[in-house]
Amino acid sequence: AQSVTQPDIHITVSEGASLELRCNYSYGATPYLFWYVQSPGQGLQLLLKYFSGDTLVQGIKGFEAEFKRSQSSFNLRKPSVHWSDAAEYFCAVGALGGGADGLTFGKGTHLIIQP
Amino acid sequence: DGGITQSPKYLFRKEGQNVTLSCEQNLNHDAMYWYRQDPGQGLRLIYYSQIVNDFQKGDIAEGYSVSREKKESFPLTVTSAQKNPTAFYLCASSYGTRKGNEQFFGPGTRLTVL
Numbered sequence: 001a002q003s004v005t006q007p008d009i010h011i012t013v014s015e016g017a018s019l020e021l022r023c024n025y026s027y028g029a030t031p032y033l034f035w036y037v038q039s040p041g042q043g044l045q046l047l048l049k050y051f052s053g054d055t056l057v058q059g060i061k062g063f064e065a066e067f068k069r070s071q072s073s074f075n076l077r078k079p080s081v082h083w084s085d086a087a088e089y090f091c092a093v094g095a096l097g098g099g100a101d102g103l104t105f106g107k108g109t110h111l112i113i114q115p
Numbered sequence: 116d117g118g119i120t121q122s123p124k125y126l127f128r129k130e131g132q133n134v135t136l137s138c139e140q141n142l143n144h145d146a147m148y149w150y151r152q153d154p155g156q157g158l159r160l161i162y163y164s165q166i167v168n169d170f171q172k173g174d175i176a177e178g179y180s181v182s183r184e185k186k187e188s189f190p191l192t193v194t195s196a197q198k199n200p201t202a203f204y205l206c207a208s209s210y211g212t213r214k215g216n217e218q219f220f221g222p223g224t225r226l227t228v229l
Contacts, residue, residue: 009155034217043119043205043220090157094216102148102209102216107157 002027004093006106013081014114021076021109023091033074034092034103035065044090050074061085086113117142119221121206126226128193128200136191136224138206146211147189148218151175152203161204164189165211193226201228 003026013019025031032051036044048059055067065076074091088110092103119140128134138147149161160173164183178197183189189208193200203225207218 032216036220041203041223041225043121043222044207044218045220046217049217092218102146102160102163102207103218105158107155 002031002093002104004091004104004106006089006091006109008109009107010110010112012112012114015083016080019076019078019081019085019111021089021091021111023074023076023106024072025074025091025093025104026072027093027104032094033065033067034094035059035063035074035076036090036092037061038088038090038108040087047076047089081111081113083113083115086111119206119208119219121204121221121224123224124222126224128226128228130228131195133192133194134226136193136204136206136226138189138191138221139187140189140206140208140219140221141187142208142219143186144208144210144219145186146209146216147183148207148209149173149179149181149189149191150205150207152205152223158205161191199228200226202226 005024034049035047038044047063048057050057050067058064063078088108090108091106094103122137146165148163150158159175162181164170180192205223206221209216209218
């Protein structure tokens with residue numbers, strides 16, 4: 001069965017500093033990978049996705065992520081965080097033609113921004 | 116604009132009552148999903164539907180029921196059998212497995228049992 005691990009429950013970063021959120025997945029088929037962001041009391045918004053091709057994908061709000069098949073990872077990065085980036089971040093995995101029950105989500109990483 | 120709507124945003128329920136949460140989408144998506152979110156638990160799948168008039172139980176279906184009479188609508192009923200229903204509920208939709216199940220989410224409904 002597929003699984004997604006986000007090792008960091010909370011991360012605190014100073015405003016203006018760089019950010020990396022970790023995501024490791026376990027999936028037998030070729031994975032489709034996603035990062036979502038959730039502000040308090042809101043739904044999830046898609047930041048970026050990887051289906052195929054270039055392993056470095058760009059998303060909205062200045063985020064990027066790199067797919068590393070050898071490490072089964074899909075880490076999210078941002079060069080300089082803003083206070084508005086404080087939110088919950090979820091990594092998810094799916095597959096073309098598989099998993100009728102949809103995506104498998106990690107438990108999330110709560111990002112705190114220090115002034 | 117296309118999107119997913121959930122109503123109400125806040126819902127209060129007395130012990131022993133059934134309540135229904137609404138989810139509507141105009142994205143022409145085939146698949147729809149209901150998730151429950153509790154602090155520190157991430158998203159847990161309650162029910163999903165890949166096509167009209169068909170739905171499947173997810174990981175935590177006990178105490179919940181759904182229907183899928185129309186492609187656009189996937190209401191969730193929280194029954195009195197659900198022992199701890201206070202949570203944040205998220206509805207999502209997707210084109211299904213044809214596009215890797217990329218999901219689009221509604222704004223959520225917060226249910227509180229009084």
